[in-house]
Amino acid sequence: MFSFCGLELVCITAAEAENPTQSIPKATNQVVYRILIFYIDSLFVLLSPYPWINVVSGESLFLLIFHDIGDNLFLIL
Template sequence: MFVLVGMAELTAAGIYMQYWLPDVPTWVWAAAFFIIINAVNLVNVRLYGEAEFWFALIKVLAIIGMIAFGLWMLFGGHGGSKAGFDNLWKHGGFLATGWHGLILSLAVIMFSFGGLELIGITAAEAQNPEKSIPKAVNQVVYRILLFYIGSLVVLLALYPWVEINPTAARL
């Protein structure tokens, strides 16, 4: 599972980089990121942990910033004529295309939660596992609400889902 996730992320990174540099093949970017990640991982544990911390912080701050910017657009009237929370229930509402889409999305959802079991594996190294492990597991719920549900609500409120062209942009 972890090998599959790693290769999928390297491929995604290559596809994202092609957005800015379309002449460079995806495999070149994937190989470059593979070398960088492994170089950081092989240097020492402290450097790897430090890099992981900063990259995670950048990712979390970017998501929170985008949600805040989206809310500013919604509540500040800067989102245009199509923006509004009524986009969440207009155009067919929840399950507008039926249960089929929801069932297909479960594969993506399960894929994104791969590695969650590592919380239990780290219990052996935790200083106070009786407190830290339940706290980590409970934080998953809040993170899902903020990062997944929150970002989707803001995105779908800003732009009607029926007008999104999935081939227009990769980001």
């Protein structure tokens, strides 16, 4: 929620930057890369060991993986 504050944060950042014409597009592009790294790649790493033959439509893949890992994982965390 706090990472998507809105347009006012972009305006404040542009006002405080030394070179806003260069730093704002750079920051915008970094957001795309960070989404790919933190969300998409983490999903790939988490879902890659699970066999796709066992995937059933309408069931959550996360629940299937955590069920296969076992309940001991939640005791450790």
